[in-house]
Amino acid sequence: MTPLPFSGQRFSIMQKSSVLLLCLxxxxxxxxxxxxPVHNSRFLGFGTIIEVTIYGTDHERAQQAINDIENDIxxxxxxxxxxxxxxxxxxxxxxxxxxxxxxxxxVRPLIxxxxxxxxxxxxxxxxxxxxxxxxxxxxxxxxxxxxPPPAEKIxxxxxxxxxxxxxxxxxxxxxxxxxxxxxxFGAIAKGFAIDKNIEHLRKLKINNAIINAGGxxxxxxxxxxxxxxxxxxxxxxxxxxxxxxIQEDESVFTSGDYERHFEYKGKRYHHxxxxxxxxxxxxxxxxxxxxxxxxxxxxASTALFIAGKDHWHELAKRMGIKYVMLIDSENTVHINPxxxxxxxxxxxxxxxxxxxxxx
Amino acid sequence: xxKKYNLLTTADKMLLSxxxxxxxxxxxxxxxxxxxxxxxxIWSSNKGYQTFALDQEQEIRIEGANGxxxxxxxxxxxxxxxxxxxxxxxxxxxxxxxxxxFVACLPNEVSMxxxxxxxxxxxxx
Numbered sequence: 001m002t003p004l005p006f007s008g009q010r011f012s013i014m015q016k017s018s019v020l021l022l023c024l025x026x027x028x029x030x031x032x033x034x035x036x037p038v039h040n041s042r043f044l045g046f047g048t049i050i051e052v053t054i055y056g057t058d059h060e061r062a063q064q065a066i067n068d069i070e071n072d073i074x075x076x077x078x079x080x081x082x083x084x085x086x087x088x089x090x091x092x093x094x095x096x097x098x099x100x101x102x103x104x105x106x107v108r109p110l111i112x113x114x115x116x117x118x119x120x121x122x123x124x125x126x127x128x129x130x131x132x133x134x135x136x137x138x139x140x141x142x143x144x145x146x147x148p149p150p151a152e153k154i155x156x157x158x159x160x161x162x163x164x165x166x167x168x169x170x171x172x173x174x175x176x177x178x179x180x181x182x183x184x185f186g187a188i189a190k191g192f193a194i195d196k197n198i199e200h201l202r203k204l205k206i207n208n209a210i211i212n213a214g215g216x217x218x219x220x221x222x223x224x225x226x227x228x229x230x231x232x233x234x235x236x237x238x239x240x241x242x243x244x245x246i247q248e249d250e251s252v253f254t255s256g257d258y259e260r261h262f263e264y265k266g267k268r269y270h271h272x273x274x275x276x277x278x279x280x281x282x283x284x285x286x287x288x289x290x291x292x293x294x295x296x297x298x299x300a301s302t303a304l305f306i307a308g309k310d311h312w313h314e315l316a317k318r319m320g321i322k323y324v325m326l327i328d329s330e331n332t333v334h335i336n337p338x339x340x341x342x343x344x345x346x347x348x349x350x351x352x353x354x355x356x357x358x359x
Numbered sequence: 360x361x362k363k364y365n366l367l368t369t370a371d372k373m374l375l376s377x378x379x380x381x382x383x384x385x386x387x388x389x390x391x392x393x394x395x396x397x398x399x400x401i402w403s404s405n406k407g408y409q410t411f412a413l414d415q416e417q418e419i420r421i422e423g424a425n426g427x428x429x430x431x432x433x434x435x436x437x438x439x440x441x442x443x444x445x446x447x448x449x450x451x452x453x454x455x456x457x458x459x460x461f462v463a464c465l466p467n468e469v470s471m472x473x474x475x476x477x478x479x480x481x482x483x484x
Contacts, residue, residue, distance in 0.1 A: 044404050049463060049470055053480060142445060142466050215484035223480055231459045231479035239457040243479060252483045259484075262446065288483065 037224065041066045045073035046190050047141045048214030054201075055208035055223050065204050069197045069211065076193045079106045082130055082139040082184045092130065092183055095167075095176035103174045110185060110192055111167065111174070113295055117188065118164035120319045121303035126275040128162040130182030138260055138271040139184055145262050148269050154278035186271070191253065191298025194218045198294070215259075216301075218251040218294040234347070235286040235327055241351075242325075242343045244290070253297035255305040256286035274306045281306040283329050289316075290323035290339070297321075309334050313356050322359055327351075397458050397475030399437055401430065404468035413437065413456075413473065423467030430471060443467045 039054045039062035052069055054062040079086050087104040091111075094101045103111070114127045130139070135153060137143040160180035167176050185192075190213045198218050201209050208221030210228060219228045227245040234241035235256050244252070257280070260271035274281040287305040291297040300321050304312045309328040313336070316324050323339040332352045335343070336359045345351065367375070399411040403421050411419065411432065418440070419430045426443025436454040442464040449464035458475030461482055472482075 042402055042408075044468055048465060049402075051481065145446060210481045212481045212483075215482065217481050217483060219481065228480045231482045233459070233461070233482055233484035235484075238453075238455050238460050240459040240479070240482070254483050256484065 039063065039066075043070045045070065046077050046193070046213060048190075050214070051210075051212040053210040053212070054206055055221065057206050057208075061204075062206070065201055065206055068200060068204075072197060072200070073193055073213075076189065076196075080110065080185050080189050082134070082186070088183060088185070092181075095181045095183075096179045098175060098177060098179050100170070100173045100175045102172050103169065107183075108169075108174075110189070111164075111183070112169070113192060114183070114185065114188055114299075115164045115167060117296060117299040117319075121299060121315065122318070123163050123165075123275060124303040124306040124315065125187060125299040126163060127183050127185050127188060128164050128166065128178075128181045129157075129273065129275050130184035131160075131162070131180060132157050132273055132275070132278055133184045133186065133271075134182070136269070136271075136273060137262075138186070138273070143260075143262055145264065147264055158276070158278040187255075187302040188295055188299050190214065190216055191251070191294035191296070194251070194294040216251075216253045216294070216298065218249075218297075219246040220249045222246075222248075231346070232288055232325075232343075236331070240346045242345045242347075244342050244344070249292060250290050251292065251294040251297040252288065252290050253294065253301040254286055254288040255301040257284070258286075272302060272305050281308065283308045285327045285329055285331070287312070287327075288325045289321050290342075291321055309354075313359070316359055324359065397473050399432065400472050400474050402470045402472075403428075421469050423464065423469045425467050428464055428467050428469040437471060437473070438462075439464060439471075442469065 037056050039057065039059050041063065042049055042051045050073060052066045054065065078084060080088050082088065087106045091104055091107055118125055118127065133139050135149045135157060160178065162178050162181040166178035166181050167174060194211045194213055197211055198220060210217055210219040222228060230244050230246060230252050231240040232242045232254065235258055255272055257268065257270040257272065261268055270280045272281050284305045287301050289297050289301045289304065291300060300319050304315055304324060304326060307315045309326060312324060312326050312334065323342065324336055325339050325343065326334040328334065332354055334354045334356060336356045338359065340355060397413050399413055401409045401411065401421060403423055405422065413432065413435050415432060417432050421428045421430065423443060428442040429440040431438055431440045436456040438454045439449040439452065439462060442449050444464050444466035449462055452462040455462055455473060458473050459479055459482055461470065461472040463470035
């Protein structure tokens with residue numbers, strides 16, 4: 001029999017096996033580490049909680065990437081916040097003059113994207129109504145509980161009809177034809193920022209990740225050999241209403257009346273303002289959309305929320321959105337067949353479902 | 360080597376004992392996470408994640424960005440009892456008990472969520 005390499009030394013079998021056991025134990029511990037290939041990190045950004053999940057990248061590299069994202073989002077938040085002294089505010093002030101001026105490079109791409117999406121949504125997604133948002137107090141991080149603004153003030157602002165199409169761009173200059181345009185990017189900034197940071201992750205060769213900003217997310221790649229699984233929270237009750245599997249690269253965005261809101265004398269006032277009335281849009285509880293890019297998903301979920309149960313379908317078609325679920329104020333789920341096929345309801349009782357024509 | 364060890368060599372014995380002891384160890388280290396009951400993950404911007412058992416009744420004080428948030432675990436549920444914020448949306452959210460449920464107090468930068476077997480990779484709302 002060939003002697004074991006260390007059998008020449010006078011160790012007892014007990015000693016030998018305990019050394020081996022120790023080795024095994026250590027390898028078990030390290031195997032432990034390898035069974036958790038997911039890196040998960042949270043930080044504050046855009047006045048909400050940002051969660052980044054990365055699969056299959058070593059922790060150090062993943063954390064590096066997450067730090068980049070955190071810095072980037074902090075910068076974007078400062079640049080685009082409606083109440084800070086920043087490039088957005090300077091731009092808004094110059095819009096009031098209706099004169100031409102040179103556009104700030106930090107806001108120009110967001111303006112271009114917003115003009116395009118605003119047009120496609122027939123101006124239901126309308127970031128030009130910053131004055132209305134300000135009047136309602138929803139541009140503040142935490143709105144104090146107080147009465148809603150007076151109806152005359154609201155209708156005065158609505159009658160000015162500020163729209164993104166009032167903005168003209170020529171080379172590096174721009175102007176607004178309408179002095180009452182004041183931009184508030186609350187319904188697109190998060191989506192736009194997520195897209196930029198997904199691009200950044202891809203450049204770093206990180207191809208399996210989720211960026212979730214306050215409940216709205218874009219997921220790329222997979223969780224190992226299975227797809228990413230997303231739970232959609234019930235807009236009225238505790239827990240998850242439905243789940244879905246991500247197909248390689250998709251954004252899942254929900255606009256809901258429960259997100260930013262206040263209650264005054266028993267009535268709920270939420271943050272999704274219908275630009276046609278100047279009041280919170282009625283009849284919808286939440287809209288969930290799936291789309292490839294996050295900026296479009298962000299704007300579309302807001303626009304479809306305002307369109308409501310009677311008009312969401314035609315607007316989704318116009319905007320090229322393929323997956324929509326709208327819950328109306330009677331708790332009826334309006335859904336297109338492709339979305340229905342992808343969604344698994346997780347509630348004990350199936351909700352009332354109104355299946356639409358295909359999109 | 361004496362005759363006694365003919366059937367099993369020293370190496371065989373060591374291998375066997377490693378398998379006998381090591382396999383259950385390995386099994387539990389890999390699967391125990393999934394065998395665990397639902398638990399609570401509390402996050403605060405200054406302390407990061409903290410994990411609590413959902414079946415252990417207690418009051419938890421979390422130092423947030425503006426002050427203290429008080430959370431209560433009772434009867435397999437958890438809620439915000441109070442928090443350093445003006446709107447108290449977190450307190451009004453009430454009890455949560457099911458995996459995937461999530462409540463945050465943004466002004467105080469504290470959030471809580473229930474994680475469990477039916478965990479999702481990310482929650483949309």
